Amino acid sequence: MTACGNRLRRINSICDLSGANPGEVPRQISSLLSPSNRVRLYFFSYAAESRTCFPVDSGWKEKKRKGKTVPMASSILLRQLFYCFTHFHHHCVKRNVCMMTKFDQPLTFWSGLRYMTIYGSSGKLDLTDMTSPHSWYPNARKKKRNVFLHVGPTNSGKTYTALKRLEKSSSGVYCGPLRLLAWEIAQRLNKADVPCNLITGQERDEIAGAKHTSLTVEMADVTSEYQCAVIDEIQMVGCKTRGHAFTRALLGISCHELHVCGDPAAVTLIKRMLEVTGDVITVQYYERLSPLIPLTYPMSSSNIKTGDCMVAFSRHEIYRLKKKIESGGKHLCSVVYGSLPPETRTKQASMFNDESSEFDVLVASDAIGMGLNLNISRIIFSTLQKFDGVCTRELGILEIKQIAGRAGRYGSKFPIGEVTCLDAEDLPVLHSALESCSPDLERAGLFPTFDILSLYSRLHSSNKFFPVLEQFLEKAKLSPDYFIADCEQMLKVAAAVDDLPLAFHDKYTFCMSPVDMDDDISAQGLIQFAEKYARKGLVRLKEIFTPGTLQVPKSHGALKELESVHKVLDLYVWLSFRMEESFPDRELASSQKAICSLLIEGFLERLGCYRRRKASYNSTTLLQKKHHPALVHPKLFQIDEGS
Numbered sequence: 001m002t003a004c005g006n007r008l009r010r011i012n013s014i015c016d017l018s019g020a021n022p023g024e025v026p027r028q029i030s031s032l033l034s035p036s037n038r039v040r041l042y043f044f045s046y047a048a049e050s051r052t053c054f055p056v057d058s059g060w061k062e063k064k065r066k067g068k069t070v071p072m073a074s075s076i077l078l079r080q081l082f083y084c085f086t087h088f089h090h091h092c093v094k095r096n097v098c099m100m101t102k103f104d105q106p107l108t109f110w111s112g113l114r115y116m117t118i119y120g121s122s123g124k125l126d127l128t129d130m131t132s133p134h135s136w137y138p139n140a141r142k143k144k145r146n147v148f149l150h151v152g153p154t155n156s157g158k159t160y161t162a163l164k165r166l167e168k169s170s171s172g173v174y175c176g177p178l179r180l181l182a183w184e185i186a187q188r189l190n191k192a193d194v195p196c197n198l199i200t201g202q203e204r205d206e207i208a209g210a211k212h213t214s215l216t217v218e219m220a221d222v223t224s225e226y227q228c229a230v231i232d233e234i235q236m237v238g239c240k241t242r243g244h245a246f247t248r249a250l251l252g253i254s255c256h257e258l259h260v261c262g263d264p265a266a267v268t269l270i271k272r273m274l275e276v277t278g279d280v281i282t283v284q285y286y287e288r289l290s291p292l293i294p295l296t297y298p299m300s301s302s303n304i305k306t307g308d309c310m311v312a313f314s315r316h317e318i319y320r321l322k323k324k325i326e327s328g329g330k331h332l333c334s335v336v337y338g339s340l341p342p343e344t345r346t347k348q349a350s351m352f353n354d355e356s357s358e359f360d361v362l363v364a365s366d367a368i369g370m371g372l373n374l375n376i377s378r379i380i381f382s383t384l385q386k387f388d389g390v391c392t393r394e395l396g397i398l399e400i401k402q403i404a405g406r407a408g409r410y411g412s413k414f415p416i417g418e419v420t421c422l423d424a425e426d427l428p429v430l431h432s433a434l435e436s437c438s439p440d441l442e443r444a445g446l447f448p449t450f451d452i453l454s455l456y457s458r459l460h461s462s463n464k465f466f467p468v469l470e471q472f473l474e475k476a477k478l479s480p481d482y483f484i485a486d487c488e489q490m491l492k493v494a495a496a497v498d499d500l501p502l503a504f505h506d507k508y509t510f511c512m513s514p515v516d517m518d519d520d521i522s523a524q525g526l527i528q529f530a531e532k533y534a535r536k537g538l539v540r541l542k543e544i545f546t547p548g549t550l551q552v553p554k555s556h557g558a559l560k561e562l563e564s565v566h567k568v569l570d571l572y573v574w575l576s577f578r579m580e581e582s583f584p585d586r587e588l589a590s591s592q593k594a595i596c597s598l599l600i601e602g603f604l605e606r607l608g609c610y611r612r613r614k615a616s617y618n619s620t621t622l623l624q625k626k627h628h629p630a631l632v633h634p635k636l637f638q639i640d641e642g643s
C-alpha cells in the first residue's frame with residue numbers, strides 16, 4: 001500500500017472487505033459501531049497490481065495500458081486521502097478504522113457505510129430521516145453547478161437548445177424518460193460526429209472513445225463527472241412511480257452545466273429543491289414554434305383525414321377505434337400504446353410518418369405524449385378520462401397539454417396543429433385546459449437507496465424485503481418538497497420473493513426490476529426467474545421456455561399474450577445486466593424479443609391490410625412458417641431449439 005504510506009500509521013485497525021458480498025458488508029462492520037465505541041471509518045480501494053490505494057470518496061483515474069484498465073493515483077487524490085468524511089468531529093473519534101476493498105469492488109455499498117459513520121459520530125442513527133436528499137450526493141455537492149431550466153410548451157425547441165450545448169461539450173450525458181428518447185439522442189449525437197454510448201436498463205451500446213452517453217434516467221451515474229448534462233421532461237419528477245429517478249438525477253449528477261427541460265409547472269419546485277445545493281439557476285422560457293389551434297367543433301370517426309391521431313386510453317378502445325376508422329375503407333391506422341414493444345412503437349410511428357405508406361392515421365394512447373417524432377395534423381381525444389390502474393379519473397391539465405401538443409410539429413408536413421374531441425361535451429374542458437397554466441408541481445418523488453434499506457434491514461434483523469420496505473415507508477421523514485415513490489409494484493414482487501432463500505440484495509434487485517405484476521404472464525416470469533436463481537444461482541432461458549416455436553398471433557388475446565412474453569424476455573435481459581453470470585442467455589433473450597416484435601408487427605400489419613389488399617408479409621411470412629403459437633402454462637412460451 002505504497003500510496004498511503006506512512007499516513008496509515010494513524011489507523012488503529014484495518015478491515016479487509018475484498019472478499020465480502022456487498023450485502024454482507026454492513027454486518028461485518030456493524031460490530032464496530034455503537035454510540036460508545038466511536039470510530040472513524042476511512043474507505044480505501046487498493047489495486048493489487050500497482051500496490052496503490054485510493055480513497056473511495058475521491059475516486060481514481062483510469063488509464064488504458066495494453067487494453068487493460070490500470071488505476072492511477074494522482075497527487076490530488078493522495079492529498080485528499082485524509083479529507084474524506086469531513087462531517088466527522090475529531091473529538092468524537094476514539095478509533096480510526098480503515099475499510100479496504102479491491103479496486104473493482106462495486107461502489108454502491110460504500111455510500112451505505114457512510115450512514116454507519118454518521119451513527120458512529122452522533123450516537124444516533126435514523127435511517128428513515130430523508131429530509132436532506134441533496135446530501136446523498138457528495139460528488140455533485142463539491143461543485144457549484146450552473147443549472148439552466150429550459151421551460152415552455154411542447155414543440156418549443158427546449159430540448160433542441162439543450163442538445164446543442166451537449167454536442168459542444170467535452171463530455172456529457174443525456175437523461176430521458178424513455179428508451180425511445182435515449183435511442184434517438186444517441187443516434188443524433190453519433191450522426192453529428194459526437195461519439196455517444198447508449199445505456200438503458202436493457203441495452204449497453206458502448207462506442208469507442210465516447211465521452212458522451214445517452215441513457216434512461218434510472219441509469220444516471222451519480223459518481224462520474226461531466227462537463228454538461230441534460231435532463232429531459234423534468235415535470236416527471238412529480239410522477240408517482242418514476243419521479244424519484246428524476247430527483248436523483250437532478251440532485252446527484254456531477255457536472256459544470258446542467259440543462260433541465262420541461263414544463264413550466266416544474267420551475268418553482270426545482271428552484272426549491274436546488275436552493276440548498278448552492279447551484280446557480282437560470283430560467284429560460286420558450287414559446288411554441290408552431291401554432292396549435294383548439295377546434296370549436298367535435299370530430300366524428302367518419303371525418304377522419306390523413307395525419308389525424310385519435311387518442312384513447314385502453315388497448316381495447318384503441319383497437320375498436322382502429323377497426324371503426326378502417327371499416328370506412330379510406331384509411332389504415334398505425335397504433336401506439338404502452339405495452340407494445342418500443343421497437344414496434346417506433347415502427348408504427350415511422351409507418352404513420354411515411355407518406356408513401358398506406359397507414360396514414362394514428363390511433364394511440366398517451367404513450368405518444370413523449371419521445372416519438374410524429375407528423376400529426378390533428379389530435380382528436382376520444383375521451384378526457386383515463387383508468388389509471390385504480391380508478392377512472394379526469395386527465396390533468398399537464399397531460400392534456402402534453403398530448404395535444406403533439407399536433408403540428410415544427411418543420412414537419414403539418415406545421416399547424418389542431419386539436420379537438422369526439423364528444424362535443426368534452427370541448428369546454430379541452431379548451432379550458434389548453435388556455436390554463438399547468439398548476440405548479442408541489443412535490444418531487446424520492447426513494448431510499450439500496451444502502452439505506454439494507455442497513456435498515458440489518459438494524460431490524462430482517463431479511464424480508466416486504467416488512468422492511470413497509471416499515472420504512474411508514475416511518476420515513478421527508479421535507480415538504482418530497483413524497484415517497486409509489487411502491488405498490490415493488491411490494492407485490494417482495495411478497496412473491498420474500499420466502500425464497502435469497503440475499504437481501506437479490507430481493508432488492510428483483511423488486512426494482514421493471515416487471516408488471518398485474519400482468520399474469522409477466523408476474524409468472526418473474527417468479528420463475530427468482531425461484532430458479534434462488535435454487536441454483538443460474539437461470540437458463542431454455543429451462544423456462546420449452547423448445548418450440550412462436551407465430552404471428554391470430555387473435556387479440558394471443559396478441560396480448562405475445563406482448564407479455566416480450567415483457568418477460570425484456571425482464572430476463574434486464575436481470576442479465578445486473579446478474580450477468582446467473583442470467584447468461586442475454587443474446588438468446590434479445591433475439592427472441594426481436595422475433596416477438598416482428599410477430600406483433602405482423603399481426604398489426606395483417607389487421608390493417610386484410611380489408612384493403614392482399615397482405616404482403618415479407619419477413620413476417622418467413623417467421624410465420626418457422627414459429628407456431630405455443631403458449632403453455634406454467635411454461636410461458638416455446639422457443640425454436642435452433643434459434
Ligand SMILES: Nc1ncnc2c1ncn2[C@@H]1O[C@H](COP(=O)(O)OP(=O)(O)OP(=O)(O)O)[C@@H](O)[C@H]1O
Nearest residue numbers: 153154155156157158159160161261289409410411
Ligand atoms: N432552432 C431550431 N432549428 C431547427 N429545428 C428546430 C429548432 N428548434 C427546434 N427545432 C425542431 O423542432 C422540433 C421541436 O423541438 P424540441 O423537441 O426541442 O421541442 P421541445 O420543446 O423539447 O418539445 P417536446 O417537449 O415536445 O419534446 C424538433 O423536431 C426540433 O428538432
